[in-house]
Amino acid sequence: MAPLGTIKSYLENPRVAKAQIAAELSGVEFNVEAFDLAKDVTPEFLSKFPLGKIPVFESSEVDLFEASSIAYYAAAQKENNPILGSTAAEKAQILQWILFSENEINSNVGGWVYPLLGYGMYLKPTVDAATEKTKRALLALNKYLQSKTYLVGEAITFADIAVVTSLVLGFKTVFDKTLRDEMKNVTRYFTTVTSKSVFKKYLGEIALCETPLKFTPPKKEKKPAAPKETPKKKEAAPKPAASADGDDEEEAKPAPKPKSKLDLLPPSKFIMDQWKREYSNNDTNVAIKWFWDNFDPEGYSIWKVDYKYNDELTLTFMSNNLIGGFYARLERAHKYAFGSMIVRGENNKNTISGYFVVRGQEVPFEIYDAADYGSYNFQKIEPAQYEEKKDEFYKYLAWDFEDCVDGKVFK
Ligand SMILES: N[C@@H](CCC(=O)N[C@@H](CS)C(=O)NCC(=O)O)C(=O)O
Structure with a gap:
């Protein structure tokens, strides 16, 4: 049988394996072509696949992105394909596990x-939150698998293909022995399914993680000694005739950028950049010690921040997007501010709150000028209140609340 079309991706991608396994179990096959995101993205590719992610699928009938849809396209070729479920209930359960694999496993394991692999910036609270969300999903799956060999019915279905392929990265890199012991059913299930010949064929032998990946802060490079500045000689030659109005070269230079008022404050021993590095590279309980050892309450101030319209918030991911939108408008404040804002609660009952540390004793122009500033209440924490607020401040920085669902750090 002729291949259905061509999948383009880097090779050994479990998302491609998902499509290949579904195809083989459905009696069809794909061509697979190596695609390098660094070299092969062309305007033509982007006009077909504007998201610019791989895998993608091309054929005379349809072009597709999203690996699950490519796999589904293969499975849908076979009439009454048992891997897609027989009854309405089975079909719905299979969809449930496809969504679970994407939203609860793939995105959180990613x-x-x-x-940790160096794709994207390491922000400890963000990685910690993703770790916790992954574990929550794994423990739920573990419970479900207590009395089951496969997810839906008594044989492999698309649900198993989706869930097992989404677990591959985690089992290879971070699901270490301790975690595997906490989710014995998931481990048994994963090793049972991946030892089946069709899974082995496309996923290869999977070595379970022994030493989990950990973040290693980049080594600080020694700065080369700054070259001594040699004062520029003043031109002795006649001035160029370029400026008709007689301005000389000095005057023609653009005016220096207006400084922030904050740059005129007396110097502070608390170095904001240094704090941000401490926070990013260490556990928060270590970083917070540095914070209080170095904080300068005269040069900086601490603010509790609450969204004013918490009772209007709906889905938690939308609340988190609001925080992202606020930060996006604080571009000029990075040098002077640090913040950690979190979403607490659940869908249709959640709040946005957090803390900011800012240069000076007022909310600076760089923050209050942002369009969304009016939606937030900034309440100053006076030095006399520090002792009383320390624990809460720490919890907001560490995202250490039981009801914390998500959040964003402004650095
Ligand atoms: N949900 C998509 C995710 C695709 C995806 O994230 N692909 C990665 C490679 S595995 C990618 O193309 N990343 C490039 C980018 O994010 O720009 C799927 O399952 O196909």
Whole structure:
């Protein structure tokens, strides 16, 4: 039988394996072509696949992105394909597990592992939150698998293909023995399914993680000694005739950028950049010690921040997007501010709150000028209140609340 079309991706991608396994179990096959995101993205590719992610699928009938849809396209070729479920209930359960594999496993394992692999920036609270969300999903799956060999019915279905392929990265890199012992059913299930010949064929032998990936802060490079500045000689030659109005060269230079008022404050021993590095590279309980050892309450101030319209918030991911939108408008404040804002609660009952540390004793122009500033209440924490607020401040920085669902750090 002729291949259905061509999948383009880097090779050994479990997302491609998902499509290949579904195809083989459905009696069809794909061509697979190596695709390098660094070299092969052309305007033509982007006009077909504007998201610019791989795998993608091309054929005379349809072009597709999203690996699950490519796999589904293969499975849908076979009439009454048992791997897609027989009854309405089975079909719905299969969809449930496809969504679970994407939303609860793939995206959270990605949030945990990619920064450790150097894809994207490592932000400890973000990685910690993704780790916790992954574990929550794994423990739920573990419970479900207590009395089951496969997810839906008594044989392999698309649900198993989706879930097992989404677990591959985690089992290879961060699901160490301790975690595997906490989710014995998931481990048994994963090793049972991946030892089946069709899974082995496309996923290869999977070595379970022995030493989990950990973040190693980049080594600080020694700065080369700054070259001594040699004062520029003043031109002795006649001035160029370029400026008709007689301005000389000095005057023609653009005016220096207006400084922030904050740059005129007396110097502070608390170095904001240094704090941000401490926070990013260490556990928060270590970083917070540095914070209080170095904080300068005269040069900086601490603010509790609450969204004013918490009772209007709906889905938690939308609340988190609001925080992202606020930060996006604080571009000029990075040098002077640090913040950690979190979403607490659940869908249709959640709040946005957090803390900011800012240069000076007022909310600076760089923050209050942002369009969304009016939606937030900034309440100053006076030095006399520090002792009383320390624990809460720490919890907001560490995202250490039981009801914390998500959040964003402003650095
Ligand atoms: N949900 C998509 C995710 C695709 C995806 O994230 N692909 C990665 C490679 S595995 C990618 O193309 N990343 C490039 C980027 O994010 O720009 C799927 O399952 O196909």
